[in-house]
Structures are given as structure tokens and as C-alpha cells.
């Protein structure tokens with residue numbers, strides 16, 4: 228193993244430049260990658276020994292924090308016993324994890340394992356389409372999702388995504404994906420209550436179903452709260468109205484819990500905050516806290532049962548080689564055991580409330596238009612003008628993120644460059660943060676904002 232003190236950073240940066248193609252990085256930034264060498268708790272250390280508090284948990288996923296030996300050991304032990312077998316047959320870690328996920332979901336679901344959030348959503352689309360066929364609704368193939376939402380990078384999941392910036396270079400995408408307005412209450416029409424605006428947004432889904440012809444629509448997919456698209460938190464009644472519309476029109480409700488799941492929302496799953504019962508739930512990220520790739524598509528038992536008809540050869544025509552890898556499942560079980568033992572779901576709620584209370588002071592800042600949060604997940608919407616709500620320029624956003632990094636704090640930025648919204652700073656720290664970690668986030672961000680104000 229490479230000892231950090233022995234890393235020649237310049238040489239590694241040269242090799243990085245030469246051999247590695249990074250995700251989502253413009254080439255100017257690509258020329259200056261940070262090489263992360265180790266991590267512990269909420270803190271990462273780069274190859275030059277600089278420490279940063281990772282307030283984005285990597286890509287919203289390291290929920291239990293870095294450096295958990297028991298997760299590494301669970302994977303090691305499983306690799307030593309049975310490193311691999313496909314889930315065309317079965318193995319113990321997958322069975323145990325599927326049972327544990329039912330406990331976490333608090334309802335009766337059957338679990339299909341894959342490797343990434345994108346794949347979990349692809350599986351959901353295929354199951355939804357085939358399910359509709361199995362029950363005789365042969366013409367239902369369309370899906371409805373929201374603008375600004377992110378559902379993944381593969382072509383189907385990207386088609387469901389509502390961010391032009393990620394899509395327009397790769398079109399034409401998969402047909403049959405429609406988009407409606409997100410319940411972005413900050414930008415609601417003047418004089419309208421947030422409640423009425425959310426109702427209007429939910430009703431847009433019903434209008435779309437009716438105009439398209441309900442008999443052509445297979446499902447609606449949404450996150451409980453839009454995370455990567457700018458932390459857009461609906462009114463509590465929004466999701467129940469969406470559920471009602473789906474039931475009325477025979478459309479499946481698919482909830483993407485890839486970020487909202489596993490405690491991030493202050494409940495075990497994001498939808499537990501809203502009292503709805505989704506037909507399909509997709510999950511990834513926090514399932515293993517990012518330590519190994521694993522994702523899951525949880526499907527209501529009644530839907531699974533529709534695939535049992537032997538006359539129609541009704542089995543699911545989907546397989547993946549690595550999904551439900553035994554070591555990844557064993558690690559996920561260890562990860563959930565840590566969350567339960569340390570009460571991290573409850574901690575997420577407590578830390579989230581604290582972060583929110585501290586950040587609310589920033590509403591007085593000239594650049595801060597809105598602050599939104601959901602559990603231990605928070606977005607700060609930056610504006611150039613509070614009256615017109617014109618988004619802050621990319622330059623201002625970049626300056627704040629850069630200043631935070633220089634002060635030892637990694638934060639995120641989300642939205643949609645093409646649509647002109649790329650102005651929401653995001654915070655999604657490990658749920659295992661100490662009180663001092665949260666103090667550091669608050670202190671550092673406030674200092675940076677005070678400097679940028681000038």
C-alpha cells in the first residue's frame with residue numbers, strides 16, 4: 228500500500244493528467260486535480276497532507292463517515308468465504324440484506340440488486356413497463372418526472388433527468404419520458420401560497436397523464452426532495468397528492484431514494500417524512516456509504532407477484548453480473564448495523580436542525596436568496612438580486628466554493644447551467660459528524676460569506 232508520506236504529488240498529478248478521465252470536470256480544473264490519499268470521520272486528507280472537512284460526503288454518500296474498519300472487515304471476511312456468485316442463484320448476504328431492507332422500509336418489498344443508482348432506476352423502468360404488460364395494460368410505457376431532477380447517467384435514467392445541461396450533448400435519448408414543473412416554492416408566482424403552488428405542480432402531473440392518455444403512462448418517478456437539482460423541498464401535502472393521482476390513473480409511483488435514503492432525511496427513508504407508500508423504491512449511495520458499489524430496486528410484493536404467471540413466461544428479462552455482490556451486501560449490512568447502533572438517523576435529524584438554525588442567520592446576507600433543508604441536507608440559493616431572484620453569477624458561486632476549499636471545507640454546487648440555475652450551494656455531510664465538525668462547517672462558511680459580501 229502507498230504511504231502518503233511517500234507520494235510524489237507532482238509525479239502523480241502528471242500521471243493523473245495523462246491517464247485519467249474525470250467525471251464532470253472541465254479541462255481547466257482537470258489540470259489541477261486533488262489527489263485524496265486518506266480519510267477519517269468527516270475529514271479527507273490530500274496527497275500533500277492538507278485536510279478538508281468533506282461536507283458533501285463524497286457524492287452525497289459516505290453517511291457513516293470514512294475509516295470504518297468494521298465495514299472493511301465485513302467485506303474482507305465475505306471475500307474470504309465467498310467472493311462472488313451471481314444472483315441467478317442466491318447467497319446469504321443478499322438474503323439477509325433484502326430482509327434488513329424490508330425492515331428499514333417498514334413494508335413488504337422484494338429487492339432486486341444492481342451496482343449504481345442509475346442502474347437501480349433502469350431496473351425500475353423495466354419492471355414498471357413489464358408489470359403494466361403483465362396485468363394487461365399493454366400500452367403503458369411512458370414515465371413522468373420533474374425538470375431539475377437528476378436520476379442518473381445511463382440513457383434511460385438520463386431521459387428521466389430534467390437537467391438540460393447533462394442531456395443535450397447526448398440526444399436523442401430514450402423516448403417516452405415526459406417532464407413537469409418542480410414544486411420550487413421560492414420561485415412561485417407572487418401572491419400564491421406555497422401550499423397552493425405545490426398543489427398546482429402536483430396537478431400538472433395529472434393534467435399530463437390525462438393529455439397523454441392515462442392508458443399510455445406506466446409510472447411517475449421522483450425523489451422525495453429534489454437534491455442534486457437544487458434542494459427543492461415540497462410542501463408535506465405534495466407527495467400525498469402525487470400518490471393519489473398515481474393511484475387514480477393506474478400509474479406506478481417510483482421514488483428515487485438514492486440520496487434521500489438511509490438517514491439523510493432524518494428518517495430512514497425520505498418518503499417516511501410524507502406518509503406515502505411507493506410502488507417502487509430505488510436506492511444506492513448510503514446503502515454502503517460508498518465503500519463498495521451496490522444499489523437496490525425495492526418493489527411492492529403485489530407487483531412482484533404479477534411476474535409469476537408461468538403461462539406468459541412472465542419473468543423479468545434483466546440480469547447483471549455484479550449486482551448484489553456478496554462482499555458489497557455484507558458491507559451494506561455492517562453499514563446499516565453502524566447506523567442502528569449509533570442512532571445516525573436520529574443524529575441526522577438533530578444535526579440537520581442545528582445546521583439549519585445556524586444557517587438561517589445568513590438569510591440577511593445580500594447574496595442569499597433562500598435556504599432549504601431536509602434532514603442533514605441543506606441548500607443555499609445564491610442570487611444576484613433578492614428582489615428579482617436573478618441567480619448569482621457562476622463566478623460568484625465559484626469564488627465561494629474556492630474560498631471554502633482554501634479554508635478547509637468542501638461544499639457542493641448544484642442546479643442546471645443550461646437553464647441558468649447553477650446557483651445552489653449544497654451541504655450533505657456525513658451523518659456521523661461530531662458537534663465540532665458542524666461548528667467548523669458553520670464557522671467556516673459564515674467567514675467565507677462575510678468576506679465575499681464585501
Ligand code: PMP
Nearest residue numbers: 343344345377378379485486511
Ligand atoms: N438518482 C439520484 C437522485 C442521484 O443523486 C444519483 C447520483 N447522484 C443517481 C440517481 C445515480 O446514481 P449513480 O451515480 O450511482 O448511478
